[in-house]
Each structure stands twice: as structure tokens, then as C-alpha cells.
Amino acid sequence: MSADPRPTTRGPLALIAGGGDYPLQLARSLTGSGERPYIAALEGATDPAAFGAEADVATYRLGQLGGLLDELRRRGIADIVMLGALPRPSFGALRPEVSTLKYLPHFAKAFQGGDDHLLRGVVRFFETQGFRVHGPAEIAPGMAAPQGALGRRQASPEQRAALERGFSLLDALSPFDVGQAAILADHRVVAIEAAEGTDAMIRRVADLVARGRLKIGKGDGFLVKSPKAGQDLRVDMPAIGPDTLRNIAEAGLSGIGLRAGAVLVGDRATLGQQADALRLFVEGFP
Amino acid sequence: MSADPRPTTRGPLALIAGGGDYPLQLARSLTGSGERPYIAALEGATDPAAFGAEADVATYRLGQLGGLLDELRRRGIADIVMLGALPRPSFGALRPEVSTLKYLPHFAKAFQGGDDHLLRGVVRFFETQGFRVHGPAEIAPGMAAPQGALGRRQASPEQRAALERGFSLLDALSPFDVGQAAILADHRVVAIEAAEGTDAMIRRVADLVARGRLKIGKGDGFLVKSPKAGQDLRVDMPAIGPDTLRNIAEAGLSGIGLRAGAVLVGDRATLGQQADALRLFVEGFP
Numbered sequence: 001m002s003a004d005p006r007p008t009t010r011g012p013l014a015l016i017a018g019g020g021d022y023p024l025q026l027a028r029s030l031t032g033s034g035e036r037p038y039i040a041a042l043e044g045a046t047d048p049a050a051f052g053a054e055a056d057v058a059t060y061r062l063g064q065l066g067g068l069l070d071e072l073r074r075r076g077i078a079d080i081v082m083l084g085a086l087p088r089p090s091f092g093a094l095r096p097e098v099s100t101l102k103y104l105p106h107f108a109k110a111f112q113g114g115d116d117h118l119l120r121g122v123v124r125f126f127e128t129q130g131f132r133v134h135g136p137a138e139i140a141p142g143m144a145a146p147q148g149a150l151g152r153r154q155a156s157p158e159q160r161a162a163l164e165r166g167f168s169l170l171d172a173l174s175p176f177d178v179g180q181a182a183i184l185a186d187h188r189v190v191a192i193e194a195a196e197g198t199d200a201m202i203r204r205v206a207d208l209v210a211r212g213r214l215k216i217g218k219g220d221g222f223l224v225k226s227p228k229a230g231q232d233l234r235v236d237m238p239a240i241g242p243d244t245l246r247n248i249a250e251a252g253l254s255g256i257g258l259r260a261g262a263v264l265v266g267d268r269a270t271l272g273q274q275a276d277a278l279r280l281f282v283e284g285f286p
Numbered sequence: 287m288s289a290d291p292r293p294t295t296r297g298p299l300a301l302i303a304g305g306g307d308y309p310l311q312l313a314r315s316l317t318g319s320g321e322r323p324y325i326a327a328l329e330g331a332t333d334p335a336a337f338g339a340e341a342d343v344a345t346y347r348l349g350q351l352g353g354l355l356d357e358l359r360r361r362g363i364a365d366i367v368m369l370g371a372l373p374r375p376s377f378g379a380l381r382p383e384v385s386t387l388k389y390l391p392h393f394a395k396a397f398q399g400g401d402d403h404l405l406r407g408v409v410r411f412f413e414t415q416g417f418r419v420h421g422p423a424e425i426a427p428g429m430a431a432p433q434g435a436l437g438r439r440q441a442s443p444e445q446r447a448a449l450e451r452g453f454s455l456l457d458a459l460s461p462f463d464v465g466q467a468a469i470l471a472d473h474r475v476v477a478i479e480a481a482e483g484t485d486a487m488i489r490r491v492a493d494l495v496a497r498g499r500l501k502i503g504k505g506d507g508f509l510v511k512s513p514k515a516g517q518d519l520r521v522d523m524p525a526i527g528p529d530t531l532r533n534i535a536e537a538g539l540s541g542i543g544l545r546a547g548a549v550l551v552g553d554r555a556t557l558g559q560q561a562d563a564l565r566l567f568v569e570g571f572p
Contacts, residue, residue, distance in 0.1 A: 165462070168462070169459070169462045169464075172458045172459065172461070172462070173455070173458065173459070173478075175458070176451070176454070176455045176458070176475050177474060177475070178455075178474065178475040178478070179475075179478070182480075183480075188463060188464065188481070189462050189463070189464040189465075189480050189481075190480050190481035191480045191481065191482070192459075192464070192465070192478040192479075192480050193478075194468075194469075194475050194476050194477045194478050195474070195475075195476035195477060195491075195494055195499065195500055196477070196490055196494060196499075200490075204482055204486075204490070205481075208481055208482060213481065213482075214481055
């Protein structure tokens with residue numbers, strides 16, 4: 001194959017695709033560079049038709065892991081990338097087919113812990129089965145936050161100082177396996193994300209402003225987002241998207257600081273245009 | 287005066303009383319040990335009649351600071367304790383009387399910063415005027431969390447390990463002037479308090495559980511609360527009360543870990559009984 005211009009040691013690729021727009025963007029990026037990945041669309045999470053008529057796509061339930069591995073081996077595929085939201089686990093989706101049963105003991109331990117533990121277990125499983133797991137940013141570097149601004153606006157030196165404080169806060173939280181995002185405003189930290197997720201945290205700040213509990217001046221108010229130390233960016237990369245920018249603008253905040261190369265932003269040009277339209281800066285920092 | 291059995295170098299005391307039950311409890315504690323403090327009840331925050339017919343109480347607007355200082359000096363009072371929620375600032379309450387005008391420059395700087403900065407400014411102001419500011423836990427040690435359990439229940443060794451992790455998290459947040467409380471459940475940190483306050487953070491966790499986003503097993507789920515490093519416990523002491531316990535129980539959590547001596551709990555016996563009735567542990571740690 002491969003008119004792929006990027007230096008790579010990998011062979012043909014399988015994309016295990018969950019929900020959301022990012023698996024579609026990743027597939028387009030690969031197609032754009034002349035690859036035709038084998039796409040395993042997870043049933044209930046993504047529509048296989050969305051990958052286009054030309055795509056080499058099949059649908060799998062989670063319980064069909066055995067069948068998927070058999071198919072990958074038959075095709076000589078040893079390189080995998082996984083991206084997108086998993087389907088809500090249902091007994092139907094999990095019901096293992098016969099070829100999957102033998103793999104279940106591998107997962108018994110992985111399920112006895114938090115999300116990180118589970119994801120690390122999944123990577124380890126594929127590796128013990130002889131596959132290489134690649135991160136989406138490694139396969140399509142253009143989908144990760146670059147260094148610098150996505151649109152026309154840039155953080156001022158003062159705003160940048162607040163963002164640096166935010167990144168330091170996220171670093172300090174890292175050992176506690178929490179805190180991929182925080183919001184700074186009014187010269188202080190006003191929200192820290194834990195189990196509720198980034199969008200709920202942004203709405204909370206909007207609500208504090210609406211109830212007069214928090215004042216955000218013009219040019220004030222920033223989201224910072226960064227992976228935790230040791231987070232496996234191959235299977236668990238933080239991400240922002242058009243909804244994030246819309247929520248940030250609705251909350252009256254001014255911008256977003258991202259750890260460059262470590263947060264998915266999808267299509268940079270589109271997001272940069274949206275940032276300009278909403279008068280936000282969206283900027284990656286080393 | 288003073289059948290006060292506690293060794294003290296202080297003279298007669300003024301209590302500057304804001305809203306809530308704690309100023310009333312502090313006044314009762316002083317009366318119980320034979321003191322009769324001069325109570326300056328802040329208008330719009332507390333009802334002077336609530337201190338009882340025997341109390342030596344007068345009402346002041348915030349703008350009557352000058353009059354209050356004159357009265358304290360007239361009475362030979364140099365020792366002050368401040369406790370309770372401030373009234374929502376209104377132009378009416380702030381309107382300075384003539385004797386207050388000369389003090390305004392002292393506050394101009396204090397208002398240009400966060401809450402901590404303001405509170406430190408208030409303490410410094412009273413000190414420059416020749417007053418000593420005492421913390422509520424110094425005046426009434428029984429109102430602070432003791433070491434050990436308030437009721438019959440105690441954290442198990444496993445629960446205690448989770449609480450220690452929570453205290454470490456709060457310590458790590460300290461340099462960022464944020465994070466007096468967090469909630470741990472399901473072997474991870476599920477919520478961190480910032481501008482929203484403790485009660486809103488507890489409701490957020492209850493909401494995640496109600497929407498199936500978070501599972502809390504029996505005996506799982508803990509609030510930890512602790513002051514920030516360098517927090518001035520004389521004017522800014524973290525506090526829990528009956529509402530906190532009720533919210534914790536309603537969220538399906540199992541207990542509360544407090545930094546002993548550094549978090550106000552009000553009447554220990556009452557709170558211990560409530561903890562027993564709600565099947566919670568409420569425990570202070572060194």
C-alpha cells in the first residue's frame with residue numbers, strides 16, 4: 001500500500017471506531033494520505049455508513065472481540081488505533097461469541113479498577129495478542145492541538161500567566177488521577193473538573209455567573225485542559241471540540257489553553273474559524 | 287470580670303457577629319464560662335434579639351466601623367473575634383458615617399484582590415488600630431473539630447486511607463488558593479470544590495449518582511474538608527454544620543473527614559447525635 005508520506009514502521013492499520021466525529025476525521029485523514037484502513041465500527045456507537053461508500057468497514061459488538069482478532073490476523077493487520085466514545089455497555093453488546101470466550105480471563109482483572117486501569121488493561125491485552133496499539137495523534141498528528149493559536153486570537157501575556165497557573169494546578173493534581181481541566185477567572189481558580197466532565201464544569205461556572213456569585217470581566221475567564229501525567233494517550237486522549245467552544249463562549253469566558261500535542265482538537269482549521277467567530281483564543285502551549 | 291477558667295492573656299472581648307448559628311453558639315460558650323462579650327451584630331446578617339435579653343448587644347452597619355471602634359475604645363476593649371456570614375453588601379449598609387471616612391484608605395487596597403486578600407486586610411486594619419484579632423477556635427475550642435469521631439461511628443482503616451488521600455489532594459491544591467473540600471468515592475476523586483462551595487459540590491455528586499454516571503457502594507463516599515495552607519483561621523475558618531451532614535447523607539455518602547482543630551463544627555454533641563441518626567462517621571484527623 002501506502003502513498004503515506006510520513007516515516008512509519010507500521011503496516012496496514014485497523015481503526016476500532018467508537019462514537020463521535022473524531023473516528024470519522026481520523027479515517028478521512030488516513031484516506032487523504034492514501035491509506036485504506038480496516039474500520040471496525042462498534043455497534044451502537046457509530047454508523048458504519050458514515051465512513052463512506054469506499055470504506056473497508058465492518059460492524060462489531062464488544063462481544064465479538066474474538067471474531068475481530070481472527071479477521072485482523074487473516075488480513076495480516078498488526079497495527080491498531082482506537083478512537084471515539086464506547087457504546088453504553090449492554091448485555092446484548094457484551095454477550096461473547098464462542099471465539100471471544102477464551103479472552104475473557106484477560107479482562108477479569110482489568111475490570112476491577114478505575115477507567116485508567118481498564119484502558120491500560122485493554123492496551124496490554126492487544127499487545128499480548130501480538131498487536132501494536134497506536135495513538136490517534138501519532139496516526140494523524142494534525143488532529144492534536146498544535147503549539148500556538150488555532151485562530152487569529154492569542155492569549156495576552158497576562159492571560160498566558162493565568163493559563164500557566166492553570167497548567168501547574170493540573171500538574172499538581174496529576175498524582176491523584178484527577179483533574180484534566182480547570183477554569184480560572186477573577187484572578188483565581190473557580191472550577192476543577194473531576195467525575196462530572198468538562199462540559200458540566202463549564203456549565204457550573206456559567207451558572208455561578210448567572211446567579212451573581214462570580215464576576216467575569218471582559219478578557220477574563222479561561223479553560224485549561226491537559227492530560228494527567230502518565231495518562232496513556234494511545235487510548236485515553238483528552239479532547240475538545242465545537243461544543244466545548246460554544247459552551248465556553250456561552251459561559252462568558254475568553255479562551256482555552258491546551259497542552260500542545262496532547263489534546264485532540266479534530267480539524268484545526270474548522271475549530272480556528274469557530275474560535276474567531278466566537279471571539280475566543282484557542283491556543284496550544286508546550 | 288471573668289470566671290473564665292481558660293488561661294488567657296486577653297481582656298474583655300467584642301464579638302463581631304455575622305449571620306448563621308455559629309456566632310450565637312460562640313456567645314453561648316462565652317456566657318457559659320462567665321464572660322459577657324460586647325456583641326456587634328451586623329445589620330442584615332443577624333438578629334440582635336437572638337443573643338438573648340441578657341446580652342450586651344448593639345447593631346452596626348458596615349459603614350459604622352468608625353462608631354464601632356470609638357465604642358470599643360470607650361469600653362477599653364482591645365480583643366476582637368469575628369464570626370458568621372457577612373451581609374450582602376448594599377450601598378445602604380456600606381454608606382460610611384463621618385467617623386468611618388478616615389479609615390476608608392486602609393480598605394482601598396484590601397478590596398483590590400480576592401477574598402483571602404480582603405480578609406487579611408481586615409485583620410491588618412484592626413491590628414494597626416491597636417486591636418488583637420482572635421480566632422473562634424481559640425475563644426471557644428469546643429466549636430472546632432476534635433481529633434476522633436463526633437458520634438459513635440469511626441472510619442475503618444480502608445476508609446481512613448481514602449481520607450488521607452483526600453487530605454493529600456487538598457494539600458497539593460493549597461498553593462493555588464483553592465480546594466478546601468473534595469469528595470472521594472469508587473476508589474477515586476469524584477469532586478473538587480472551587481468557587482461553587484461545599485454544598486453545591488455535594489449536590490453535584492448526588493446528581494451524578496442519580497443519573498447513573500457514578501456508583502457509590504455501601505460504606506463508600508467521603509467528604510474531606512481542611513483549610514488551605516496559610517489560611518487565616520482567625521477570620522476564615524472552614525465550617526460544616528447540620529446542613530452539610532444532611533446533604534452528605536442524601537447524596538448516599540458515608541462520612542466526613544475533617545482536619546482537627548481547623549474546621550468549625552459548632553456544637554459537637556449535637557452534630558455527633560445527628561451523625562449517628564444519619565449513620566455517618568464525622569471524624570477529625572491530626
